[in-house]
Amino acid sequence: MSHLPHDQESPSTIDRRSFLRAGLGGTLFLGTVSVTAGLSGCATAPAGRLDAADTPVDEGYRFQFLTRDDIELFQALLPAIVGPALMEEPEPRRQAIAGTIERIDQGIVQFGPANQQELRKLFDLLNFGLTRVTVARVWSSWPNATTAEVDAFLERWRTSGIGLLNNGYIALTKISNVAFYGHPQHWHLSGYPGPPPWAMQALPQFNNA
């Protein structure tokens, strides 16, 4: 097993695990965080339309699920999750991240109420300072976190022995990867040429004339 990545059983990992499993485990714990986050002034309403001055996200798009804090969270996460596949030039890179965050928002709207609630708990846990530090072990606020710090956080959740954190890793990376690699502008990154052009030419639903 030594050649496989595996959870490092540091004392703090074990402490955290027993802390999560005793008393405050799972959904109950996350639910508590959500309430606490709301009470302590975290953004809890969908961001709606953002001012251009405020954020690099397109002001024409109206966010229906993600809050301002969530948007900052994904602005920090995406460079680590899909960053290496992104172009280096600042403007296209900014646009690719902004577009991915919009598609994440669009996707989550279709998830429906139950899974939206689960994601709300996860995002609140990450956005709320106390749990960001204790559970995610990210010391900087998200806008100040380096890509290396974010990558280390993702790696900790992926290799953790706690299923709940593995689940968080999967949730964050899956919605980000799908929204990014699934977009036609990024198909070339997976060598996918798109639907066969001959079929599109032959099929009535593509004739928009």
Add this chain to the structure above:
Amino acid sequence: MSLTDRIAKGLEAGWKVTDASTLTDNQTHEADVVIIGTGAGGGTTAEILARAGLSVILVEEGRLYYQKDFKMDELTAYASLYQEGMSRVTKDGAIAILQGRCVGGSTTVNWTSSFRTPEPTLSYWADNFGLENLRPEAMKPWFDGREERHTVSPWLTDPNVNNDILRQGCDKLGYSWNVIPRNVKGCWNLGYCGVGCPTNAKQGALTTTIPGALDNEARLFHGLRADKLVMKQDRIDHLVASAMSADTVTPSGVKVHLKARHFVVAASAIGSPGLLLRSDIPDPHHRIGKRSFIHPVNATVARMPEKVDPFYGAPQSIYSDEFNFREGVDGPAGYKLEVPPLHPAMSSGVVPGHGEEQRDNLKQLPWMQSVIALLRDGFHPDSPGGTVSLRDDGSPVLDYPVTDYLWDGLRRAFHTMAEIQFAAGAEQVRLMHLDSPWFNSWSEARAAIDELPMELHRVRLFTAHQMGGCGMGENPQQSVVNGFGEHHHVSNLSIHDASIFPTSIGANPQLSVYALAARNSTRLAGKLKG
């Protein structure tokens, strides 16, 4: 090759189809039979009853999408055609659930594999659940009939490379394989079955039984969610349903009451138990929602030396049953081997990873091949299945514990899949497992698979087949409906979908649902006409 769009033509010709999001007033409608769900079971039932001259109302929570909407685009399709925008998971989040939510249900988005219920499964049901009338010889005419109705036949075109690699690997190792029967007519071999067939070749409910029902005066409400069956004394009096807004996820506030002599629930193995639980349907032995099965699926991916282009061509054309019933019907967990199509969004969500590693994984997509194993659950005391219950908001959720019995099967399946891929010439193989690196040889993979932790979340698990939860059987203490899908306690309620299976099937379930629904609807039509 037919580009005739039955749906577009029918709508023009005046089919009685109502988009519930356009309703502004509460209303009541009445018919002989109200059918909840328009998938394999609901569509079949609607066509047979309507042709028998009964008045039928079909209720579908998802929306009506058809050829004009099927543009071979993953993101749009996952958001609109799948349950919970493709985010449906089991209660602990460990198993992703792929399930349709649209007119035609999962038959609109499935990969067209059409197997008869395996004979050992039918015999097991007869021996263990008193379902003598479902023995293979009794079911044969129903499979024959449905294969004709849905144009099912083995795929005669060459398999795509993705499927051919499964065939080659099996050949090299002396494992049996066979060609998959598909329900297609004039298929273009494009590879987009999972996002709505763009050519109307797929002969699912959407292009066969639903038009057949609507041609015979059936009425269809889509975007209408069945909330509750309301009883009056010992019979169901009416269904209360909520119109959904155009966004498909928010109720608009408009309520529709549907009255009928008989109600057929065909809302899937998650939706049907959910509706019965919300309705407080008599359940003296607490059977509703129990024994839910999913054919738990694990997967491996291989990097092949030659291009695979796993996004093109009929998604499933080769399978192997070498390990499905090898240890007996109720021995250690058996599994069926198949191949999934790999498009970029699906692949990036299924292959776990992030950063450079994920970029490098996906860069290889054209050379990537994947095998999946579908575990046959429910045939052993250590595989009792999961439980459907209601969340606080009334929506159904499936809790599915993975037992040691299943983990053993999943580990063996990992072995088999990696062995087959290396035998077929794979350069590298990786398990869909958080801890799996790319293995360079079969011996390396074999040793590692014995050591990798078989744990929830770490092993990536999926299901595309939901079954059980309203199981049939002759003993009301152990089942919800009898062998004809008739509810044990409520005389005007039938269930016509995969929720009545007392175990999983051991094969893709659509043809099993078609056949049982046809058989049970024919009997129901006789009763209601009589």
